[in-house]
Amino acid sequence: MKHFxxxxxxxxxxxxxxxxxxxxxxxxxxxxxxxxxxxFNNQETLEYAVSYAWGWIFTDVxxxxxxxxxxRDMPTEYRITIDAKTHRFYDKFFxxxxxxEARFGIPDFRSIYFYRNIQEGGYxxxxxxxxxxxxxxxxxxxxxxxNPPQNMEIPLKECTLDILTxxxxxxxxxxxxxxxxxxxxxxxALDDMAYNIKCRYLGKENKKIKALKRKVNCLKFAVEVxxxxxxxxxxxxxxxxxxxxxxxxxxxxxxxxxxxxKVRYTQSENLKYPLNFAN
Numbered sequence: 001m002k003h004f005x006x007x008x009x010x011x012x013x014x015x016x017x018x019x020x021x022x023x024x025x026x027x028x029x030x031x032x033x034x035x036x037x038x039x040f041n042n043q044e045t046l047e048y049a050v051s052y053a054w055g056w057i058f059t060d061v062x063x064x065x066x067x068x069x070x071x072r073d074m075p076t077e078y079r080i081t082i083d084a085k086t087h088r089f090y091d092k093f094f095x096x097x098x099x100x101e102a103r104f105g106i107p108d109f110r111s112i113y114f115y116r117n118i119q120e121g122g123y124x125x126x127x128x129x130x131x132x133x134x135x136x137x138x139x140x141x142x143x144x145x146x147n148p149p150q151n152m153e154i155p156l157k158e159c160t161l162d163i164l165t166x167x168x169x170x171x172x173x174x175x176x177x178x179x180x181x182x183x184x185x186x187x188x189a190l191d192d193m194a195y196n197i198k199c200r201y202l203g204k205e206n207k208k209i210k211a212l213k214r215k216v217n218c219l220k221f222a223v224e225v226x227x228x229x230x231x232x233x234x235x236x237x238x239x240x241x242x243x244x245x246x247x248x249x250x251x252x253x254x255x256x257x258x259x260x261x262k263v264r265y266t267q268s269e270n271l272k273y274p275l276n277f278a279n
Contacts, residue, residue: 031107031108031109031169031172032107032108033106033107033109033172034106034107035106035107037172038106038172038272039171039172039245039246039247039272039273040068040168040171040246040271040272041270041271041272042068042069042070042078042270043067043068043069043070043269043270044067044068044268044269044270044271044272045065045066045067045268045269045270046065046066046067046248046249046265046268047063047064047065047066047265047266047267047268048063048064048065048066048249048263048264048265048266049062049063049263049264049266050062050063050064050084050261050262050263051261051262051263051264052259052260052261052262053259053260053261053262054259054260055259058260058262060087061086061087061090062084062085062086062087062090062096063084063085063087063266064082064083064084064263065082065083065084066080066081066082067080067081067082068080068168071103076105076106076107077103077104077105077106077112078103078104078105078106078168079101079102079103080100080101080102080103080104080164080165080167080168081099081100081101082098082099082100082164083098083099084096084097084098084099085097085098094120094121095119095120095121096119096120096121097119097120098117098118098119098120099115099116099117100114100115100116100117100163100164101113101114101115101116101164102114102115102162102163102164102165104161104162104165104168104169109161109165109168109169109172110131110133110161110165111129111131111161111162111165112130112131113129113130113131114127114128114129114131114162114163114164114165114189115127115128115129116190122145123145124143124144124145124146125142125143125144125145125191126141126142126143126144126149127140127141127142127190127191128140128141128142129154129162129189131156131162132156133156136155136156136157137153137154137155137156138153138154138155138156138189139151139153140152140153140154140189140192142191142192150192152192154189154192154193154194155194156189157187157194159187160187160188160189160194161187161188161189162188162189163188163189163190166186166188170247171246171247171248172247173247175219175243175247178201178219179201180201180202180203181200181201181202182200182201183198183199183200186199198223199221199222199223200221200222201219201220201221202220202221202222202238203219203220204217204218204219204220204243205218205219205220205240206218206278207220207240207250207251209250209251209264209265210264211264211265211266211267212265212275212277214277214278215277215278216242216243216250216275216276216277216278217242217243217244217276217277217278218240218241218242218243218250219240219241219242219243219247220238220239220240221238221239221240221241222236222237222238222239223236223237223239236254237252237253237254238252238253238254239251239252239253240252242275242276243276244273244274244275244276245272245273246271246272246273246275248265248268248271248275249263249265250264250265251263251264251265252264
């Protein structure tokens with residue numbers, strides 16, 4: 001298993017979270033949502049299986065757990081974390097321990113802090129961001145492997161967020177006016193720069209969710225990728241999110257340079273609203 005396979009799966013999982021709500025023209029930086037109207041509860045947990053296939057059979061190689069918690073000492077701030085790791089058997093071949101953390105404020109969903117610690121085989125990367133909205137910059141510390149940390153400033157545009165805050169921000173958008181084949185873009189910071197990615201809303205679909213043993217009413221999206229070491233440039237990431245007030249990601253699939261990846265929902269705790277099962 002090469003380095004990029006699992007690292008890609010985790011990062012696309014995060015991109016998947018990000019793009020799960022882009023079928024709305026309202027700019028992210030214009031949100032003003034009170035706590036009572038949020039799409040998620042304090043202490044919500046979402047768990048996912050991370051799978052890889054070289055051929056037709058997918059094998060679960062790891063898991064990812066996503067948590068959101070209200071900050072006790074700052075009642076208008078929330079903390080998000082993602083823990084992703086390989087299963088013990090696959091640790092023998094390629095050990096992965098990835099951790100992401102972000103803090104954002106309500107009601108405007110502006111990023112405050114972001115931390116990313118990637119430990120995968122012989123690869124390591126850390127990002128630490130402090131968002132300075134007053135001066136339009138991100139004070140960043142980037143460290144790759146055992147190299148000395150690098151301090152830098154990343155220009156902060158009005159609607160640029162960290163990747164985890166994007167997810168919770170987007171979950172609170174309204175999809176009622178979405179229409180098929182509409183393309184949307186999103187700006188987020190990662191490593192030493194900000195990125196702009198496009199996706200398209202494909203429409204609604206009843207999707208069989210393995211862990212739930214039922215079909216769920218879903219919204220379906222496609223994310224266009226950028227050619228590089230992982231993608232050829234003509235692949236598309238297909239994803240499904242719940243068509244209800246939770247707007248939680250349920251599954252994604254994507255081809256990569258070698259094989260395919262899949263991230264699928266396995267369980268959750270403390271959802272704010274019931275899932276919308278298909279009849």
